[in-house]
Amino acid sequence: MSDEQANAVDRGDGGAEPSTDPDAAEGEPNDAEREPNDASSETGGAPIEEIAERVGDEDPDAVAEEIAALREEAAALERDRDDLESRLKRKQAEFQNYKKRQKKRREREQARATEDLVTDLLEVRDNLSRALEQDADADIREGVEATLRSLEDVLAGEGVEPIEPGSGTETDPERHEVLLRVESDEPEGTVADLHRPGYEMAEKVLRAAQVTVSDGSGAGDGGEGDGDGMDGADGSDGRGE
Known part of the structure; x- marks a missing residue:
C-alpha cells in the first residue's frame, strides 16, 4: 500500500473532512454562539439587582x-x-x-x-x-x-304712572307735596284739592303731587249750625210764650 492510499484510509477511518454543504452551515447555533444571548438576558435584569443591592447596602436610618x-x-x-x-x-x-x-x-x-x-x-x-x-x-x-x-x-x-290723589285721600309725605292748608269739607289732614299731578316710575317717585290739605274747619259746620239754630228758636219761642 502506498503512502497516498494509507492517508486516504486514515481520512476515512478518522472522520470526514469538514462539509461544504451550505445547509449544514445554517444549522442550530453552537454553545459559543448562544453565550452572548444568555449573557444579554442576564444583563437585562442587572438594573433591578443593582438597585436591590444598593438599597440593601444603605443605612436604614438614612433611608x-x-x-x-x-x-x-x-x-x-x-x-x-x-x-x-x-x-x-x-x-x-x-x-x-x-x-x-x-x-x-x-x-x-x-x-x-x-x-x-x-x-x-x-x-x-x-x-x-x-x-x-x-x-x-x-x-x-x-x-x-x-x-x-x-x-x-x-x-x-x-312705565311712568301719574300720582293724582283725590279729595279726602290721606296724605303721603313721600308722594304728596303739601302747598298749604285750606278750609274744606274734607276731614282734617286729608287732600282738599290737587294742584299739580305727580309721577312715579318703577316704584320710584320722580315728582310728588302738589296738593292742598284740609284744615277740617268746614267738616262739621253744617250739622252744628243747624242744631244751634234749632235750639235757639225753640228756646226763644218757649220763653216768649
Whole structure:
C-alpha cells in the first residue's frame, strides 16, 4: 500500500473532512454562539439587582430620613397646590362680583339718565296742559291735544304712572307735596284739592303731587249750625210764650 492510499484510509477511518454543504452551515447555533444571548438576558435584569443591592447596602436610618424628606416635600407641594387653588377660586369669585357690580352700576346710570329725561318731559307735559286750559283757537288746540297724547303715550311706554290723589285721600309725605292748608269739607289732614299731578316710575317717585290739605274747619259746620239754630228758636219761642 502506498503512502497516498494509507492517508486516504486514515481520512476515512478518522472522520470526514469538514462539509461544504451550505445547509449544514445554517444549522442550530453552537454553545459559543448562544453565550452572548444568555449573557444579554442576564444583563437585562442587572438594573433591578443593582438597585436591590444598593438599597440593601444603605443605612436604614438614612433611608428612613430620605423617605421622610420626600414625604415632607410632597406635602409641601400639596399645600402649595391647595393654596393656588384657593387663590384661584377667590379671584374667580372677585371677578364675578366685579361683573355684577359693573352691571348694577350700568343699570343705575341708565335708570338715572332715563329719570332725568322723563323729568324734563314732565315739564313739557305741564306746559301743554296749561295751554289747553287757556282759550285758544280750535286749530291750535287740536295740535296741542295731539302732542299731549303722544307725549303721554311715550311716558306710559317708559312705565311712568301719574300720582293724582283725590279729595279726602290721606296724605303721603313721600308722594304728596303739601302747598298749604285750606278750609274744606274734607276731614282734617286729608287732600282738599290737587294742584299739580305727580309721577312715579318703577316704584320710584320722580315728582310728588302738589296738593292742598284740609284744615277740617268746614267738616262739621253744617250739622252744628243747624242744631244751634234749632235750639235757639225753640228756646226763644218757649220763653216768649
